[in-house]
Amino acid sequence: MSDLGNIVKKEVREMLTPTTIVPVILVAFLFGAMGNMIGGVTEEAKKKPTIGIIDEDNSFLSAIVTGVLREQANVVYSSTNGADVSEGLQKVEEEGGAALLVIPLDFSENIYENHPGEIHIRWIMNGMGTMDLVPTQVVNVLIQVINQEISKKLVEENSPVNPDVVINPIAKSETTIFKGKEMVGLSPEVISGALSSQSITIPIIMMMIITMAGSMVISSMGMEKENKTLETLLTLPVKRNYIVIGKIAGSAIVGLLMAVIYMVGFGYYMQSFQISGVNLADFGLTLGLQDYFLVGLSVFATLFAGLSLCMVLGTFAKDYKSAQTLILPVTLLAMISMFVIMFKDFGTLPPVLKVIMFLIPFSHPMMAMRALMFDDYLLVLGGIVYVVIFAAITIAVVAWIFKTDRLLTERTKMRKGGAKFLRGLFGRFGR
Amino acid sequence: MLAVDVKDLVKNFGNIKAVDGASFDVHEGEIFGLIGPNAAGKTTILRIVSTLLQITSGSVKVLGHDVIKEAEKVRQLISYLPEDAGAYKNLTGRVYLEFIARFFGDGGKTKKIVERGMEIADLGERIDDKVRTYSKGMIRRLLVGRALMTEPKLAILDEPTSGLDVTNSQEIREIIKKSVKRGATVLLSSHNMLEVEFLCERIALINNGKIVEEGDPLRLKKKYRARNLEEVFTKVVS
Numbered sequence: 001m002s003d004l005g006n007i008v009k010k011e012v013r014e015m016l017t018p019t020t021i022v023p024v025i026l027v028a029f030l031f032g033a034m035g036n037m038i039g040g041v042t043e044e045a046k047k048k049p050t051i052g053i054i055d056e057d058n059s060f061l062s063a064i065v066t067g068v069l070r071e072q073a074n075v076v077y078s079s080t081n082g083a084d085v086s087e088g089l090q091k092v093e094e095e096g097g098a099a100l101l102v103i104p105l106d107f108s109e110n111i112y113e114n115h116p117g118e119i120h121i122r123w124i125m126n127g128m129g130t131m132d133l134v135p136t137q138v139v140n141v142l143i144q145v146i147n148q149e150i151s152k153k154l155v156e157e158n159s160p161v162n163p164d165v166v167i168n169p170i171a172k173s174e175t176t177i178f179k180g181k182e183m184v185g186l187s188p189e190v191i192s193g194a195l196s197s198q199s200i201t202i203p204i205i206m207m208m209i210i211t212m213a214g215s216m217v218i219s220s221m222g223m224e225k226e227n228k229t230l231e232t233l234l235t236l237p238v239k240r241n242y243i244v245i246g247k248i249a250g251s252a253i254v255g256l257l258m259a260v261i262y263m264v265g266f267g268y269y270m271q272s273f274q275i276s277g278v279n280l281a282d283f284g285l286t287l288g289l290q291d292y293f294l295v296g297l298s299v300f301a302t303l304f305a306g307l308s309l310c311m312v313l314g315t316f317a318k319d320y321k322s323a324q325t326l327i328l329p330v331t332l333l334a335m336i337s338m339f340v341i342m343f344k345d346f347g348t349l350p351p352v353l354k355v356i357m358f359l360i361p362f363s364h365p366m367m368a369m370r371a372l373m374f375d376d377y378l379l380v381l382g383g384i385v386y387v388v389i390f391a392a393i394t395i396a397v398v399a400w401i402f403k404t405d406r407l408l409t410e411r412t413k414m415r416k417g418g419a420k421f422l423r424g425l426f427g428r429f430g431r
Numbered sequence: 432m433l434a435v436d437v438k439d440l441v442k443n444f445g446n447i448k449a450v451d452g453a454s455f456d457v458h459e460g461e462i463f464g465l466i467g468p469n470a471a472g473k474t475t476i477l478r479i480v481s482t483l484l485q486i487t488s489g490s491v492k493v494l495g496h497d498v499i500k501e502a503e504k505v506r507q508l509i510s511y512l513p514e515d516a517g518a519y520k521n522l523t524g525r526v527y528l529e530f531i532a533r534f535f536g537d538g539g540k541t542k543k544i545v546e547r548g549m550e551i552a553d554l555g556e557r558i559d560d561k562v563r564t565y566s567k568g569m570i571r572r573l574l575v576g577r578a579l580m581t582e583p584k585l586a587i588l589d590e591p592t593s594g595l596d597v598t599n600s601q602e603i604r605e606i607i608k609k610s611v612k613r614g615a616t617v618l619l620s621s622h623n624m625l626e627v628e629f630l631c632e633r634i635a636l637i638n639n640g641k642i643v644e645e646g647d648p649l650r651l652k653k654k655y656r657a658r659n660l661e662e663v664f665t666k667v668v669s
């Protein structure tokens with residue numbers, strides 16, 4: 001082999017290690033998962049929305065409305081009687097539909113009398129994620145199509161209607177039903193916008209807290225090993241559990257402090273996007289003292305669980321550099337939770353994804369505030385109980401590792417299969 | 432009472448037998464040296480005595496306490512100085528000593544321990560500089576100060592003068608001797624046979640995880656008709 005070839009071979013060997021490859025694979029995996037989700041949104045948008053129609057007007061113009069809707073949507077309920085609203089809503093809800101559109105008796109009359117014809121839309125909102133809002137957006141597009149069709153018809157008829165009404169013959173009056181709450185005058189988009197801090201800000205901040213504090217714990221373990229201070233620490237007359245809990249608590253304090261600083265900046269950034277001006281308290285969407293307590297408990301328990309998980313990973317760190325790589329699985333889990341919650345509500349997820357999301361401890365504080373706003377205490381309390389159990393088991397694992405030779409020798413007494421599995425899972429990360 | 436009592440100690444790392452049936456004892460108030468080549472098992476034995484590693488079989492007692500069953504009690508009696516150990520780089524020497532001292536007492540007791548540590552380390556005004564600015568010799572002196580400031584019943588020193596120049600090495604040897612006069616027992620390991628001859632009252636020669644010879648250096652030299660411990664070791668191993 002030539003000298004040049006020899007040097008190239010050495011460089012490739014030095015650089016192409018699991019430490020450099022694994023992050024790239026994980027990022028590629030994440031992009032792939034995101035691509036699938038975005039693809040899912042596109043697919044959802046192509047689907048016909050499921051709706052119900054009540055045409056009380058039963059006129060020539062209302063026939064245009066129902067005609068467009070029948071052609072472009074999946075109509076699961078149809079009636080001409082205004083008294084059937086409850087029945088219609090029930091049917092649409094059963095079919096997983098998006099809205100019940102009611103064309104009132106005076107629809108055509110209003111238009112011909114120079115007032116926009118009002119369509120009453122009862123939105124059935126299933127969730128606040130981006131994907132949950134897709135059917136609503138499709139129905140809104142259909143309303144625009146209807147608007148154009150009626151406009152065209154009025155022009156063709158040479159109708160003496162006011163030009164403003166000819167251009168915009170339709171008006172919407174909207175009521176949204178979400179998790180049992182009826183919000184008159186609000187569309188799902190407005191509600192989603194007003195709750196964007198619960199949908200976007202909180203998941204991002206939680207992800208930051210977990211990643212930062214987690215990185216502190218893992219780096220601390222890596223540095224203890226790199227600086228050869230761990231052996232001294234472990235021979236001091238202090239309980240091993242105190243070392244574990246001390247490291248977790250110290251990292252949590254520093255991580256939280258950093259997250260608060262980020263949170264202030266990010267809060268201002270997100271405020272610039274909020275344009276709805278809707279006071280959610282008017283619709284009963286507020287949190288009480290006990291709700292805030294539960295959110296705090298969920299955040300605290302999750303932080304503790306996350307940091308305990310990081311401690312387990314930290315024991316595999318050989319030095320500071322390898323520690324940086326070991327945070328990736330935790331970041332990945334937090335990012336999965338964050339993206340899924342942005343795209344979908346827990347309630348509208350497919351069962352398998354629901355289980356996965358529940359099992360990832362980081363999902364729970366991300367979902368807690370929104371769930372509590374709609375009185376979903378079962379999800380929040382169940383989540384807290386799960387996260388506490390997760391944290392307890394993980395801390396027990398860390399305490400066990402601290403009592404074995406693992407920390408100093410990267411070996412633990414374990415049955416062949418278990419050792420092989422763990423080595424496969426983590427062992428190579430640190431190299 | 433024996434300061435250290437090691438009986439039929441075996442330590443395996445997977446298929447590797449790091450310690451293979453080693454037995455020796457260290458008396459209170461003596462300096463005992465473990466001597467052997469690299470990978471002979473010296474550090475593994477010291478780590479076991481320091482409660483850092485589990486044992487495969489056999490038993491190890493420190494001042495009558497089992498290192499596995501009574502690990503927390505043993506940690507109150509010992510002080511361990513690992514080879515190539517470091518200190519927290521972002522702390523000053525003084526803050527590092529204070530951090531360690533707080534595990535051994537509060538208030539006035541902590542202050543006394545730190546003062547003793549500073550006296551042993553003898554770093555002058557540099558004690559208030561960050562550890563990251565220290566030379567290798569200064570870090571080692573700080574760590575020796577840390578190890579001996581608590582006046583442990585048993586000081587376990589792994590290659591105490593490793594990587595140090597002649598002057599620093601001599602100073603550290605003197606510090607170790609002084610600590611024994613104050614009542615400590617020292618168990619140390621070293622490659623440096625001269626150091627061992629100078630320091631140790633008794634030694635154990637270790638090779639491939641086995642204790643191959645034990646006794647006081649003078650007697651061993653006589654027994655093997657050797658000029659120094661290096662020759663003793665070569666003759667014993669061959």
